[in-house]
Amino acid sequence: MKVNYLYLVVCLVCLYAGNAARGETPDSPWWLRPHRMLQTNLREIDATMDLNQYVREVKQLGADVVLFNVGGIVANYPTELEYHYRNPHMKGDLLGTVLKRLHAEGIRVIGRFDVSKINEKFAARRPEWLYVSQRGEHVNYNGQVHTCVSGGYQQEYMLEILGEAVDRYPLDGVFFNMIGYQRHDYSGNHHGICQCENCKRRFAQYSGIELPATQNNSPAYRKYVEFTNMMKERQFRRVNAFLKGKRPDLAICTYTSVGVDVIRKESNRALGQGTYHDTDKAKWTMLTCDERQLANAAVHFIAIAHRHAAVSPYLTTRRLWQQMVAGAWLDFYCIGPLQRQEDRTGLDLVGEIYRFHAAHERWLADTVPAGEVGLVRRGEAEYDGILRILSENQVAFELTRLEPTQLDRFPVVIVPDAGGLSRQETDALDRYIGQGGKVLLTGQVPSGLDCLAAVKFVETRTFDKGAYVRIRPEDKQKLAQPILDKLDLVFLKGSFHVYKPGADTAGLLRLIPPDMFGPPEKCYYRHVSNHPALMHRRHGNGAAACFTFGIGAHYEAQAHQGHAALLLGAVDDLLGAKRRLRVSTSPLVEIAHRADRAGRFEWVSLYNHSGQRGNALHAPIPITGIRVAFMPQKPVRKVRLLRADRQLDFIKQDDGLVAVVVPSLDHFEVLLFEY
Numbered sequence: 001m002k003v004n005y006l007y008l009v010v011c012l013v014c015l016y017a018g019n020a021a022r023g024e025t026p027d028s029p030w031w032l033r034p035h036r037m038l039q040t041n042l043r044e045i046d047a048t049m050d051l052n053q054y055v056r057e058v059k060q061l062g063a064d065v066v067l068f069n070v071g072g073i074v075a076n077y078p079t080e081l082e083y084h085y086r087n088p089h090m091k092g093d094l095l096g097t098v099l100k101r102l103h104a105e106g107i108r109v110i111g112r113f114d115v116s117k118i119n120e121k122f123a124a125r126r127p128e129w130l131y132v133s134q135r136g137e138h139v140n141y142n143g144q145v146h147t148c149v150s151g152g153y154q155q156e157y158m159l160e161i162l163g164e165a166v167d168r169y170p171l172d173g174v175f176f177n178m179i180g181y182q183r184h185d186y187s188g189n190h191h192g193i194c195q196c197e198n199c200k201r202r203f204a205q206y207s208g209i210e211l212p213a214t215q216n217n218s219p220a221y222r223k224y225v226e227f228t229n230m231m232k233e234r235q236f237r238r239v240n241a242f243l244k245g246k247r248p249d250l251a252i253c254t255y256t257s258v259g260v261d262v263i264r265k266e267s268n269r270a271l272g273q274g275t276y277h278d279t280d281k282a283k284w285t286m287l288t289c290d291e292r293q294l295a296n297a298a299v300h301f302i303a304i305a306h307r308h309a310a311v312s313p314y315l316t317t318r319r320l321w322q323q324m325v326a327g328a329w330l331d332f333y334c335i336g337p338l339q340r341q342e343d344r345t346g347l348d349l350v351g352e353i354y355r356f357h358a359a360h361e362r363w364l365a366d367t368v369p370a371g372e373v374g375l376v377r378r379g380e381a382e383y384d385g386i387l388r389i390l391s392e393n394q395v396a397f398e399l400t401r402l403e404p405t406q407l408d409r410f411p412v413v414i415v416p417d418a419g420g421l422s423r424q425e426t427d428a429l430d431r432y433i434g435q436g437g438k439v440l441l442t443g444q445v446p447s448g449l450d451c452l453a454a455v456k457f458v459e460t461r462t463f464d465k466g467a468y469v470r471i472r473p474e475d476k477q478k479l480a481q482p483i484l485d486k487l488d489l490v491f492l493k494g495s496f497h498v499y500k501p502g503a504d505t506a507g508l509l510r511l512i513p514p515d516m517f518g519p520p521e522k523c524y525y526r527h528v529s530n531h532p533a534l535m536h537r538r539h540g541n542g543a544a545a546c547f548t549f550g551i552g553a554h555y556e557a558q559a560h561q562g563h564a565a566l567l568l569g570a571v572d573d574l575l576g577a578k579r580r581l582r583v584s585t586s587p588l589v590e591i592a593h594r595a596d597r598a599g600r601f602e603w604v605s606l607y608n609h610s611g612q613r614g615n616a617l618h619a620p621i622p623i624t625g626i627r628v629a630f631m632p633q634k635p636v637r638k639v640r641l642l643r644a645d646r647q648l649d650f651i652k653q654d655d656g657l658v659a660v661v662v663p664s665l666d667h668f669e670v671l672l673f674e675y
């Protein structure tokens with residue numbers, strides 16, 4: 001073991017000073033705070049890059065963590081292991097030199113390892129480590145031969161590689177690429193379930209049956225999927241025990257959750273995956289990862305086969321921003337160091353967001369979600385549509401599970417596609433309503449929900465053409481959204497659940513069953529049914545309401561503002577949700593609401609989506625005059641725009657409400673309320 005002790009001591013002192021400045025304590029692992037990670041995924045030829053420039057560019061970008069290639073396919077340090085391929089372009093010790101310089105700048109380093117492949121010269125000597133395709137062949141891709149999770153390379157030799165690197169270098173974390181049983185190569189060719197002797201033996205031991213040859217819906221294949229998940233978890237438990245046994249302060253990061261401290265994900269499609277994709281992903285991961293953190297890479301390139309060409313700069317900023325304001329890490333990934341990027345069009349904007357986070361860590365790094373509408377993630381298009389209605393109307397929401405401890409923090413909770421909830425979930429909802437909570441369901445009323453037990457299900461009808469939901473004058477009094485003055489119906493397509501509301505349950509809106517729609521002379525309906533499309537029942541201080549059709553899926557399909565208005569009317573007017581934050585602006589502005597963990601401030605982030613048109617993401621157009629009305633928890637001392645770096649005048653009403661206008665939003669901003 002080669003350790004330069006003086007170097008170690010210097011590094012520890014530097015790190016400690018840096019950590020103290022960032023408010024980190026020895027009891028709290030460093031990775032639990034949101035960091036700013038840069039992954040410059042090095043090609044072997046990048047060993048010849050300018051190291052001074054490398055460190056300078058990381059610093060200038062504002063990153064405080066670098067994900068740096070250490071070993072596996074290529075070792076970027078002078079390894080002494082027999083089967084670890086030294087980078088032939090490297091002179092000296094690339095990792096050692098870079099690590100020392102980055103640490104001296106207070107920048108942490110997570111070492112990247114990829115043991116999914118091994119160089120062909122070693123592969124020839126250790127065939128028992130290799131993946132075997134469905135056709136009984138090894139897979140050699142550009143001189144790198146696929147290895148198998150079941151084999152000795154990934155089971156034992158990987159620990160030797162990790163051990164050597166971690167013993168020699170004071171890395172801050174370890175990241176694994178291409179984990180699990182891979183069946184494809186980089187060209188997308190499918191090679192099938194691994195048929196190596198280790199897989200055959202281990203699977204037989206696990207299941208008592210023979211390894212399936214093909215991927216299908218057979219019981220053997222389902223068992224195989226279970227086996228691969230078990231093996232992957234087992235591997236990360238072992239890696240975790242091995243590494244933490246050596247260094248408890250090492251962060252373990254990869255694309256799974258068992259045995260991992262920082263969960264890695266990627267946003268990597270050339271055209272993005274929907275406007276709110278990263279918001280949804282970050283909120284969901286943060287909700288379900290219990291005390292851990294999320295580093296979701298905003299991938300620089302358009303596709304694996306075109307890794308030198310970047311996605312739109314404004315797609316990258318959207319990804320980074322949506323992750324950041326959900327409390328996750330900033331994480332940007334490109335191939336090669338910044339100095340060798342041939343498509344640099346988006347790098348300035350990446351730096352702008354990174355440096356914004358760095359300059360305002362005090363406000364951004366230790367916050368908790370403060371959105372007041374709880375949204376349960378179920379029901380695909382129904383969920384997507386409701387998320388979109390909330391986002392486009394600046395209703396600050398958070399994802400929630402149907403568990404008592406989680407529900408209690410919301411004045412109102414929305415459950416999309418609510419039929420089929422478990423007894424445990426309906427019990428949690430009843431308890432929540434009993435304590436004054438407001439619940440909005442869509443679809444079917446779940447059996448077991450006491451609050452709506454009196455409503456009687458009649459039948460589900462499915463309409464393809466010609467059906468509507470009638471909005472009556474008496475409905476408009478209860479759903480007081482201004483646009484409803486000009487709207488007497490919305491279209492209805494798909495399932496409609498017919499209920500008879502009980503005596504103390506109000507039925508709003510009415511089903512207009514399908515009728516004539518052609519020719520124009522005959523395009524009128526002759527009958528409005530008595531079937532409500534929205535039911536409402538008060539219960540103590542709480543209440544439940546249910547749209548008896550998929551109102552979210554309707555919005556997702558047509559984005560008709562009528563469906564949005566009905567949903568918002570149900571939340572704000574019918575259920576009377578007391579939301580503390582109201583923002584009035586264009587639907588193209590997305591907000592998030594977070595609060596300081598120690599209660600010293602709250603903030604509302606603003607993101608301008610106006611540059612988006614079809615599949616193009618251009619620079620946004622400034623949006624002016626954004627009105628914000630905020631009911632603070634304590635008296636507000638100051639209202640500030642962090643990016644514009646200016647204080648705003650605000651009006652304080654008698655009831656304590658603070659009213660403020662954000663003059664202009666060019667791209668992104670954080671509106672800070674200081675107590």
Ligand SMILES: [Zn+2]
Nearest residue numbers: 148194196199
């Ligand atoms: Zn295998």
